Ligand code: SF4
């Protein structure tokens with residue numbers, strides 16, 4: 001067992017962040033820079049007297065682009081009046097939507113996306129099968145989280161991400177009315193993973209999720225106690241209210257003003273640090289420092305996928321359950337759980353069960369092996385079960 005000290009934790013934290021920043025910068029250069037940001041809708045110049053050709057010239061649209069946007073059959077259609085295709089507003093909407101989809105397509109590194117999904121399926125599947133029965137020691141958990149940080153974050157970059165599928169879909173639809181089919185497919189895949197195996201994608205595959213998680217674990221000894229300061233479990237009613245309020249605000253601003261309020265502070269940009277401004281860098285640094293003391297603050301307080309995934313988690317086939325026939329009410333699982341999930345599961349009075357990140361800590365500390373991560377139906381503890389508990 002290694003001796004832990006606050007100084008070691010601080011040093012490891014600094015070394016980890018430095019490694020992520022330096023290696024991600026190198027990785028981004030190797031992949032070659034396709035911009036990973038969303039296109040902003042274009043301001044268009046239009047008047048009733050214009051032909052389609054004039055309209056194209058005024059707005060820098062090529063003939064093939066005009067053909068695609070207006071579904072033209074023949075070249076002579078370029079001489080038709082633009083007003084034949086709708087009112088100014090309808091045409092602007094049509095063009096902006098089409099351009100947004102084209103730009104969206106062009107910002108994607110498709111090769112990287114295919115490799116990343118293949119890596120997600122194989123790595124997450126492997127971890128799921130491996131950890132299903134076996135104990136996950138604290139050091140093994142850290143190594144797995146570091147491995148995921150390296151593969152999904154540093155090597156394969158920030159895009160796509162579970163959060164991006166929700167955030168960018170809302171922003172794109174709010175600004176241009178467009179729905180980008182590949183993103184909806186990715187979101188469906190992520191939600192399917194949640195349906196099948198709880199928040200496994202967040203637990204072991206999300207770039208920012210695993211980074212926050214490993215930072216939190218760096219500040220824990222082998223008994224799941226904080227090494228530096230205290231680790232706080234924020235009440236779920238507060239974190240979830242903030243998260244819901246933030247998603248409503250994000251959606252309203254995207255629809256009303258076309259602005260992506262996450263973009264300047266997006267923590268996924270830790271994997272493309274050259275795109276993080278001073279304000280964004282400050283926010284991300286603060287978030288990562290906070291991760292030493294609070295479990296996954298971004299996931300619990302802000303992440304749009306965190307919220308959507310939490311809703312789908314309610315119908316997940318695989319989840320944590322307790323066999324109360326063998327449970328001796330020692331509440332070691334509750335104390336070791338990094339958030340308030342086990343507390344909510346064990347106590348009948350708590351209604352909403354917070355996000356469970358399938359970390360297996362509760363199962364691994366249980367002295368009677370009463371906790372399972374399986375398809376077993378979750379039951380309520382018998383009345384008075386914990387009254388005799390020493391804690
Ligand atoms: S909740 Fe956390 S782990 Fe899940 S997508 Fe959001 S940032 Fe990633």
Ligand code: SF4
Pocket residue numbers: 320336337338339341342355356357358359360361362363
């Ligand atoms: S300790 Fe158990 S209940 Fe808590 S987050 Fe981890 S797996 Fe979920």
